Amino acid sequence: MTERVVVDPITRIEGHLRIEAQMDGDKIAQAFSSGTMVRGIELILQGRDPRDAWAYAQRICGVCTLVHGIASVRSVEDALNYTIPPNAQIIRNLMIAAQYVHDHVMHFYHLHALDWVDVVSALSADPKATSDLAQMVSPQYPKSSPGYFSDMKKKLQGFVEGGQLGIFAKGYWGHPAYKLPPEANLMAVAHYLEALAWQRDVVKLHAIFGGKNPHPNFLVGGVPCAIDIDSDSAINAKKLAQVQEVITKMMAFVDQVYIPDTLAIACFYKDWGAQGEGVGNFMCYGDLPAKGMSDPESYMIPAGVILNRDLSTIHPVDLNNADEIQEFVSSSWYDYSGGKEQGLHPYDGETELNYEGRGGPKPPYEQLNVDDGYSWLKSPRWKGKAMEVGPLARVLMLYASGHEQTKELVGMTLNKLDVPVEALFSTLGRTAARTLETKIMVDAMQNWYNELIANIKAGDSKTFNENLWEPSSWPSEARGVGYMEAPRGALAHWIVIKNGIIDNYQAVVPSTWNAGPRDNDGQAGPYEAALQGHALHDPKQPIEILRTIHSFDPCIACAVHLTDPDGEEIMQVKVT
Numbered sequence: 001m002t003e004r005v006v007v008d009p010i011t012r013i014e015g016h017l018r019i020e021a022q023m024d025g026d027k028i029a030q031a032f033s034s035g036t037m038v039r040g041i042e043l044i045l046q047g048r049d050p051r052d053a054w055a056y057a058q059r060i061c062g063v064c065t066l067v068h069g070i071a072s073v074r075s076v077e078d079a080l081n082y083t084i085p086p087n088a089q090i091i092r093n094l095m096i097a098a099q100y101v102h103d104h105v106m107h108f109y110h111l112h113a114l115d116w117v118d119v120v121s122a123l124s125a126d127p128k129a130t131s132d133l134a135q136m137v138s139p140q141y142p143k144s145s146p147g148y149f150s151d152m153k154k155k156l157q158g159f160v161e162g163g164q165l166g167i168f169a170k171g172y173w174g175h176p177a178y179k180l181p182p183e184a185n186l187m188a189v190a191h192y193l194e195a196l197a198w199q200r201d202v203v204k205l206h207a208i209f210g211g212k213n214p215h216p217n218f219l220v221g222g223v224p225c226a227i228d229i230d231s232d233s234a235i236n237a238k239k240l241a242q243v244q245e246v247i248t249k250m251m252a253f254v255d256q257v258y259i260p261d262t263l264a265i266a267c268f269y270k271d272w273g274a275q276g277e278g279v280g281n282f283m284c285y286g287d288l289p290a291k292g293m294s295d296p297e298s299y300m301i302p303a304g305v306i307l308n309r310d311l312s313t314i315h316p317v318d319l320n321n322a323d324e325i326q327e328f329v330s331s332s333w334y335d336y337s338g339g340k341e342q343g344l345h346p347y348d349g350e351t352e353l354n355y356e357g358r359g360g361p362k363p364p365y366e367q368l369n370v371d372d373g374y375s376w377l378k379s380p381r382w383k384g385k386a387m388e389v390g391p392l393a394r395v396l397m398l399y400a401s402g403h404e405q406t407k408e409l410v411g412m413t414l415n416k417l418d419v420p421v422e423a424l425f426s427t428l429g430r431t432a433a434r435t436l437e438t439k440i441m442v443d444a445m446q447n448w449y450n451e452l453i454a455n456i457k458a459g460d461s462k463t464f465n466e467n468l469w470e471p472s473s474w475p476s477e478a479r480g481v482g483y484m485e486a487p488r489g490a491l492a493h494w495i496v497i498k499n500g501i502i503d504n505y506q507a508v509v510p511s512t513w514n515a516g517p518r519d520n521d522g523q524a525g526p527y528e529a530a531l532q533g534h535a536l537h538d539p540k541q542p543i544e545i546l547r548t549i550h551s552f553d554p555c556i557a558c559a560v561h562l563t564d565p566d567g568e569e570i571m572q573v574k575v576t
């Protein structure tokens with residue numbers, strides 16, 4: 001076997017991901033992406049009431065706190081041709097966008113920034129110089145005094161002198177790939193800690209409309225929160241005012257901290273605008289409708305496919321077409337009844353586990369057998385092609401479709417960094433796109449909020465359509481797809497309902513699209529393709545791998561789900 005650089009687990013992600021990089025000198029010749037937990041939610045859902053599916057599907061992941069719930073209720077609504085009230089659509093849009101803003105800020109500061117920010121270097125920063133830098137980067141942000149940064153430096157010093165870096169432990173500190181001056185590092189560490197406090201407040205929007213966070217409640221046919229301005233037990237004037245406070249706080253942090261930090265840090269890493277491209281194909285399902293999911297023309301994020309970086313042409317996507325979306329298992333630890341070379345549309349999807357028979361190694365082991373199965377992730381394809389999904393795909397789709405705000409933001413970023421448009425198709429472009437998308441989302445939230453308030457003032461407080469709630473009103477057989485643009489990319493749940501219960505259920509998630517292994521034609525998935533050609537300064541400290549993988553914001557817990565090694569239930573919950 002060829003020697004490989006192995007990173008297992010990839011840290012600062014959700015779930016368990018293993019990357020094996022086959023080297024040619026100091027460069028990666030090939031990379032292999034392996035999800036090391038196993039899927040099971042689809043099997044659990046079979047035989048259950050479709051109206052309850054969202055509650056189970058949401059437990060796919062503890063980080064993506066609402067996206068699977070949204071996709072699940074939409075799948076049932078699509079199957080039954082079930083429309084929801086305008087207020088319910090606005091509230092769902094607000095909750096989805098809030099998830100974007102929260103996720104993207106948390107990812108940048110707590111999961112990805114440490115690939116670019118040397119925490120230990122911040123100890124040598126001059127607080128006065130840091131203050132000058134912060135005021136230059138963001139003049140409006142109030143937390144920028146020399147005293148403030150002096151206190152932050154003392155706090156960080158306390159971590160180090162105590163022998164416990166805590167949340168900053170196990171980094172590749174001192175690696176020559178870090179390029180920020182100490183003052184920029186100290187500023188970023190301060191904002192890292194601020195974001196921790198900020199996120200405690202912004203998640204309140206989910207709790208207001210969904211009852212709790214994480215995993216807010218949802219409802220087939222609308223949303224579970226009633227609107228009554230004069231009631232203490234419904235969405236009243238006080239709670240609506242709290243929603244406005246959350247949106248205002250989100251906007252302030254995005255405008256005054258997140259965007260300035262991204263641009264400031266990116267200025268030192270322009271060379272990453274030419275690395276980490278991936279497959280060059282991008283896909284969006286579309287989301288955030290103004291007039292309901294049945295009207296794709298009203299979506300804020302358009303649906304479509306961009307092939308080979310060609311922004312002049314957007315190809316349509318049909319999630320119901322068996323010839324378009326297919327999942328392959330030729331490099332996965334699954335079997336299909338028609339053979340492992342077969343591709344299956346999710347309506348006909350199968351979840352037949354076969355770890356030992358498909359080359360799954362027994363621990364301890366050094367390398368995976370990549371000639372057979374090497375991942376619990378399947379390999380989804382659109383018309384046989386590997387697709388990248390996520391913030392970069394959405395920003396490119398908005399840009400290609402002529403969305404004015406996106407064009408302005410992209411133009412501003414390219415000019416600020418003095419990089420060509422080709423830099424979008426890169427590790428740096430992927431990271432910048434996430435930031436720009438956050439700005440687009442938080443601005444849209446204010447518009448939706450205003451629309452909701454206007455509806456309420458006009459006397460429309462309806463949030464639930466009861467017409468198709470009872471199974472007696474359903475056809476004996478129905479199927480549908482619930483899709484959305486989750487923060488990490490295109491997400492869809494396909495459901496088949498027979499006689500009022502779930503007959504088949506398949507979820508294809510963003511990190512399956514991005515992190516999936518090679519298919520039966522040998523096509524690499526986006527992670528694998530994006531790592532090819534990377535030069536590693538030190539194979540024992542492969543920060544270059546982390547930078548590109550983190551730019552996708554992996555959520556392997558969404559792509560694969562947990563069971564014990566013997567395939568037995570870990571826990572059973574009964575509701576009596």
